[in-house]
Each structure stands twice: as C-alpha cells, then as structure tokens.
Amino acid sequence: MTSASLAEWSNLAVYSSMLVLIAALICFAVSFAARGQRVMTTQRVPVGAGAPMEQTTATVSDPRGPGARAGNVAMALTWLATGLLLLGLVLRGLWAGRVPWGNMYEFSLAWTFGILAVFLVVSTRRDIRWLGLPVVFLALLSLGLAVTVLYTEAAQLVPALKSWWLVIHVASAIICGGAFTVAAAISVLYLWRDRAERKGNVTGIVASLPDAARLDTLSYRILAFAFPLWTFAVISGAIWAENAWGRYWGWDPKETWAFITWVIYAGYLHARSTAGWRGRRAAYISLLGFVSFLINYFGVNIFVNSLHSYAGL
C-alpha cells in the first residue's frame, strides 16, 4: 500500500466512524426518551434500604423494552465507531511513521478516541447508557471540528517533538482529556438532576438519569483516576522540557494552563470533602477545570504565542 492510499484509508476510517457515531447518537436519543417514560412508574417501587445503590437503576430499565434495545444497539455502534477511529489513528500513524498525535488534527482524533474509550471502559463496569447521548455528541463535535477546521496533511515532526516523551506525555494528556470530558458531561447531568430533585419534580427525561448522589460519585471516581494521571502528564512534560529547552518549568502559556487546570481539579477534590462545598459547588469547580483544559488545548494552540504551538494550522 502506498503512503498516499494509507492517508486516504485513514480519512475514510475517520469519516466512517463519524457516520456510525451519528447512528449511535440517534439510538441513544431514542433509548433516552423511552427510558424517561419507563422510569416514572418503576421509581415508586421501594428498594431495600441496605441494597447497594448500583442495583437501584439496574431494576429500573426493562432489558426487553424498546428503550433498552435501542440503548444496546447504540452501545454496539459506539464500540464499532471507536474501533474505526482507532483504525484511522493507526493508519495515520503508519502513514506518518510516528505516533498519530503530532498536530492538532491528530490530537483531536486521539482526544475523541480518549473520550469514547473512557466511556466504554466505564460502561463495562456499570450501566451508563444514559451517558451515551452527551458523550457521543461531544465526540462528534470534536471530530467535526477536527475534519473541517483542524485538518492538516500528515508531515514529519519538528525536531523538538522527536522524543519518546511525545509518546508518554501526550498519551497521558489524551487519556486525561477523555476523562475530563466524560466527567464534565456527568457533572452537567448531575446539576440538572440535582435541581430537579431539589424542586421535588423528577419527571420527564431527567427521571431517566440516575439519582444525583450516584452521578456525583461517578464523576468523582473518574476525576480521582484522571487527576493523578494529569499530575503525571505535567511531571513528564517538565522532564521533557528540561531535556529540550533547558528548564523544567518556564511558565510557557501551555505550562501555565496545565498548572491552572491542575490547581482547579485539586480544588475540586478538596471541595468534595469540605462542608458547604460538596455537591453543586464541587460540580461547578469540576466544570471550571474542564473549561481550563479546553482553553489550554484550543486557546493556547491557536491564539497564543507558545512554545507548544504545534497546531500545524
């Protein structure tokens, strides 16, 4: 296979992944709406006080109902789309002869893969089909931006990027990006559900979400996994910076925003264990952390003169 056709196959895989994601989005939407109606009746069923919370929603969805069937199809489609995206990334890497995150287009593909991978990994442990709609929507948004605005022909790396640290440092940042995104989606759903619970008016679509306490716990668990990994990404970046630029920390805008993101998520973890800051306030802080991550990715790469300006735009 010539390298030009490798590139075409990579693009084809990415476009196919987008098409499958659109189908998954529709199925998730159907499942979401159908479950919304179902839950209103089953929620009144009392659940044993000592039973673990996970079982509460397991009893909620009927495994044979149309909503559940659409949800299962959507999950299968999401697996397929993630596989296609991975294929696109691998082909892109083969074409360029390096890791497929050398410019902003490639990083966006990898980040989207991170979002979907975190979602799918969590989905193997618990039923999170209610999360499929926002996650697939965000993945499509990110892929859409990648193929329209950020698309760059693959090229060799500038010498500053030729290092093993590119593999380690950026890979950990990509997984963190996926985890931060999924956690942010859950936080938004938490705020929505929490408001409904406070008003005592849990009806309609919001009723198909797990209760607020469970949403809060799930986003905490994802962030508790992502925070040490982000710490590692910052440390490995510092080691690489020391090797490439002669200092491990220079307050380059990318470094500054990585620091700000770290500080905000550290604040989130502390807020969660501080009276008066739990719940809604902690959720807002985690959203703030995600905004800071987005500024670090899009803002610094495109608008700021930074040593990390490798967008290739």
Added chain:
Amino acid sequence: MTTTTDLPSAEPAAPPPLGAVGFARWCWRQLTSMRVALILLFLLAIAAIPGSVLPQRGTDPIRVNDWIEGNPTWGPILDRLGFFDVYAAPWFAAIYLLLFVSVIGCVLPRTRLHWRALRSAPPAAPRRLDRMPEHRTWESSASADDVLDRAYADLKARRWRVARGDGWVAGERGYWRETGNLLFHAALIALLVAIGYGALFGWRGNVIVREGSGFSDTLTQYDAWGGGRLVDPASLPPFAFTLEDFRVDFERGEAQRGAPRLFKADLTLWPAPGAPAEPVVVRVNEPLSVDGAKVFLVGHGYAPTLRLTDALGRVVHNEGVVFLPQDGNLTSTGVLKAPDATPSIGIEGLFLPTAAVDDVRGPHSTFPEADDPAVFLSAWAGDLGLDSGVPQSIYALDTEGMTQLGIEALRPGETWQMPGGNGTVEFVGLTRWASFQIAHDPGKEPALAAAIVALVGLMMSLFIQRRRVWVRASSSGSGTTVVTVAGLARSDEADLAPGVDAVVDALDEGRGTA
C-alpha cells in the same frame, strides 16, 4: 486533605476574640481552615492567568517593551504592579506562600493525629451494628467465642488491624490512605523548597556561536547570563567547545513546507582545561552534560561572511556576521559595525536564504534553506556612537549622526563599491550559527524526587480505602448465636460490601440463614 471534615478546621468561622494572642490564634485557625485553603487555591489559579496573556519579561522582554509603548496608560501601571513578571511578583509569591503555610498548618496536626491512630487499636464496636451503612445478621450454631475467634483470625490473616473486646471484634485497614495524603502534601512543600534551592544556586546563559568559532564557559563570553543570588559567577565550570558544523534540514513537501526536520550541531569539546578534545553531537532533545552543566541547542540562523574594505584599501572586517531570524523562512536582519574603518562604517543588512521581492512584502525569504541567498545592505558612514558610553546592541545600528551612503543587493561572490569612494563590501559566502542555552540547576533532581513522591502519595490517598468492620456475636438464649457483621467507610466512596462479604464468607457456616 480529603478527610479533614472531622477536624476543627471545618468549623464555621467564629468572630475574632479580643486580645492579641486570641486574635493570632483566630487568624491561624482561619488560615489553616480548608475553606481558606480552597480560596487560596483559586486565587493561585486566577493569579497565574495574566502571565499567559500578557508578554513576560522572563521569556520575551522585547514584546513587553512593545506592549508598554503601545499602551501608554495601562502599560506603566501594569508594569509597576508586576504584571509583566507575574511569577516573580510579590502578590503571586504571597498567595503561594500563604497557601503553603496553610498546608503546613493543616498537615502538622493531622500528622500528630495519624501517628496516634497508627499506634492505637481500632475503636470498639458500636452497640447497634444494624445502623451501619452495610451490615449482615444471621443465627449461627457455633458458640459466640468460636465465631469471634474465627473472625479475629480471618481479619488478622488478611492484614486488618484487629481488636477484640467483650462480645465483639473490630478491624480497620487503609491507614496508608492518610499516610499517602500527608506524604503528598509534604512532598509539595519539598518541591517548593527544591525549586527555591535551584533558583538560589542555579544559573543559565545564552550564547550564539558561529560555525568554526568557539566558546569557553566564562561570564564574558555569554550574550546573556543570569544566576541565583548564591552563585559565584567567577567559578563557572571551565569547559570549552568549538562549533565545527551545524546541519539543518527543512520540510520540502507541501504539508508544513519549511518546517525544520533536523538540527544537529557537531562540537569539539574540551571538558576541562588541558583535557583531551572529544567530538560530541548536540541535538534538540539531546543536550550535552558536562561538568554539572547542560548545553542545549536552542536556535540557529545564518552568518553571511562580509568582507569590508575601507576607503584606504584596508580589510577591516572579514568574517561571518550573525543575522537574527525574523520569520519561519529565516528572513534575517543583522548589523556590521566597523569603527576602525576610515571613515567609520555601519551596515544594516537583510539576509534572505531564498530571496524574493514583491510589491507587498518587499524583499523576503520564501524558504529557510539557502537555495538562492542574497543580502540587502544599507551602508552608513559617520559616528557609530560606540564611544558614548551608552551600551549598544550589536544587532542594531543607531544611525543618528550618520549619513547614508546607499543601498545594494548582493549575491554570493558579488562586490559593492560603496558610493563616494568609501570602500567595498563583498558577500564572500555563508556560514551558519547555533545558539546554545547553558544551564546549571542543582534543584532539578530534588524537585523530580519530590514530584514523584507527591504522585505516589496522591495515588495512595485516592485509591486506598479506609474501612472498618465489626463483628458482634451473642447468644440468643435458644442455643444459637446471633452474629452481626457491619462495615463503615472512613473515606469517600469506599466500597464496603466486599469487605463485609469477605468476613461473612470466612464465617461461612452462617450463610443461607441470613
């Protein structure tokens, strides 16, 4: 600080009591409270933002000056407030120092509590175990003592910390969670100390070296040098090197055309005076370590060789002139000053590795490789101002008090007869230069060690679960024994069911009657 809710620091703020000691205690209580620590964290995040938006003295002093000149109202005000050197500003330091004092004030009492907890037995079982979030009860045919013996042995075998009392067994595990948490915060303090140590004893300099010329590590040879307060600039490690050859390749394909693909500097190094010379290669990402210092390749450019003959026919200059790149295609500017020529000559030059001229941009370069090089020269005669005592940049010509002789474009090998019989300039050929950053930071290894300890502590404090289990067994009066097993999480989100189930499994003859 994930388990401090049961500490006094979480108390709501009380009004300050009278008296100096009382007030000081109140301030300390406030500063070390989690609420204030949180506020300081967010202040730190907000305070870091301006440094990423405004140009900073440490990285880009020229853009700072441009910014201040372009904003005559706000520029000086922001400058005075330290906004162009945010990370060295007193208010930034105040925030992080207060934060660290707050961390110390929080960690010290917690270390004391944790130390005590580590040496004491788990607390006795509560009377009503069925009020615990996770519990199981059944009737067993074994005697109460047998059940408790078995529970004790089982918990002990699975490395729980166990205590036994009248009719109960208590177990606790996950002490490493708090240990890791304290370790994380202590390591952050150590990291700050390491950074400070590096700033006091470290130094860093930049130097441009032309192909064929050399550098020896003394202060006067640097173009720019900065060191910590406790560095003796006279005792830099005495190595020297010459730049033999500098190789650079650029992307010629359509995608990212002109982007660099290879930088490689071949040096001859003398690690110490009198030591044998050795050839070494320095690349980006592959610095040279010598005598406690590291030599990094950080930039490159062209040095056209200009041969200047003055009006008297003397060759007053015949070597490479360093031109500084202005854009990605290495359109470069440089200055040649010849105070000893008759008359004194100053030449401003524009060097284009691949020359093009159009109406919009004037002369510019279209590719960074020297495919079609040209220099555009503007010659001036008169007082160069070098004797005025005011320090001058070697890359800028102060043309006040000088008269322009003329302008000319030269290809390699061409010679320009300057008007008025003021001499000739020949564009002899091209060499390259490379710029190096040479740095010594004794704090970086301790900083890395502290960062790794912080990461390990962080993972311990997030992934280890602190849990308690209790077993109560008492005779029911009808020949059987009522056994209750309960669990309690002492940390966020601990999953209790597996711990309780494991104990139930160990006492398995009770299962099925639950």
